[in-house]
Amino acid sequence: MTSLALIGGTGFDRLVGLEVARQEAVKTPYGEPSGPLLFGRLGEREWVFLPRHGAGHTIAPHQINYRANIRALKDAGVTRVIGLAAVGGIAAGLTPGRVVLPEQIIDYTWGRAHTFFDSPDAAVKHIEFAQPYSAPLRAKIIAAAEAGGVELASEAVYAVTQGPRLETAAEIDRLERDGASIVGMTGMPEAALAREAGMDYATLAIVVNPAAGRGGGGEINMETIAENLEVGGAKVMEIITRL
Numbered sequence: 007m008t009s010l011a012l013i014g015g016t017g018f019d020r021l022v023g024l025e026v027a028r029q030e031a032v033k034t035p036y037g038e039p040s041g042p043l044l045f046g047r048l049g050e051r052e053w054v055f056l057p058r059h060g061a062g063h064t065i066a067p068h069q070i071n072y073r074a075n076i077r078a079l080k081d082a083g084v085t086r087v088i089g090l091a092a093v094g095g096i097a098a099g100l101t102p103g104r105v106v107l108p109e110q111i112i113d114y115t116w117g118r119a120h121t122f123f124d125s126p127d128a129a130v131k132h133i134e135f136a137q138p139y140s141a142p143l144r145a146k147i148i149a150a151a152e153a154g155g156v157e158l159a160s161e162a163v164y165a166v167t168q169g170p171r172l173e174t175a176a177e178i179d180r181l182e183r184d185g186a187s188i189v190g191m192t193g194m195p196e197a198a199l200a201r202e203a204g205m206d207y208a209t210l211a212i213v214v215n216p217a218a219g220r221g222g223g224g225e226i227n228m229e230t231i232a233e234n235l236e237v238g239g240a241k242v243m244e245i246i247t248r249l
């Protein structure tokens with residue numbers, strides 16, 4: 007059984023290099039995941055791949071059925087999940103094209119179905135989440151990046167905003183005061199749900215733009231985002247194929 011999964015973010019609606027052996031449309035008690043699960047080979051390993059925003063990138067960050075996605079992977083026998091994400095860079099040095107393995111999260115999202123533990127007939131559980139990402143999985147990713155010669159920023163704090171709009175410059179200043187170094191819209195509740203489901207989870211992020219009001223204060227433009235996704239995406243694939 008395939009135990010590794012990739013949840014693709016913006017720029018990763020398809021996984022170049024994945025030799026898809028089969029795909030499976032599944033249902034869960036929480037509804038349908040973002041699309042069919044794709045089973046295939048990448049590098050030396052079998053992977054399950056699920057594009058978070060749907061195959062045609064049509065599902066906005068706040069509309070993603072995070073519970074169905076995690077439950078579908080769990081039901082498929084997945085034990086380790088890497089969530090790929092395109093993010094804005096807040097901290098100096100986290101410039102477009104850089105690859106980041108965050109080690110902490112601050113959750114600013116609201117109104118998302120964010121727990122499996124809210125069924126009326128089940129006991130409430132409070133997961134341990136001080137270290138939101140799996141240390142063993144992070145160590146493997148760090149080792150793969152080193153082996154592939156990819157520079158990885160591995161001490162970042164990921165601020166997860168509600169979206170789909172981008173932030174104001176003042177909001178980014180606030181996130182920085184809070185200690186955040188990158189900003190994206192999909193890191194939560196995905197990470198917490200994976201923990202609730204007992205799975206190892208890590209986020210691998212590509213900085214695709216300077217966060218609002220940073221990097222000279224110009225507008226965030228989709229063309230440069232696409233270019234940076236390509237540069238960072240090649241580095242991410244180098245890491246993934248070496249895992």
Ligand code: HPA
Binds near residue numbers: 092189214216
């Ligand atoms: N903010 C939030 N989410 C993002 C950004 C950003 O600047 N870039 C890519 N995803």
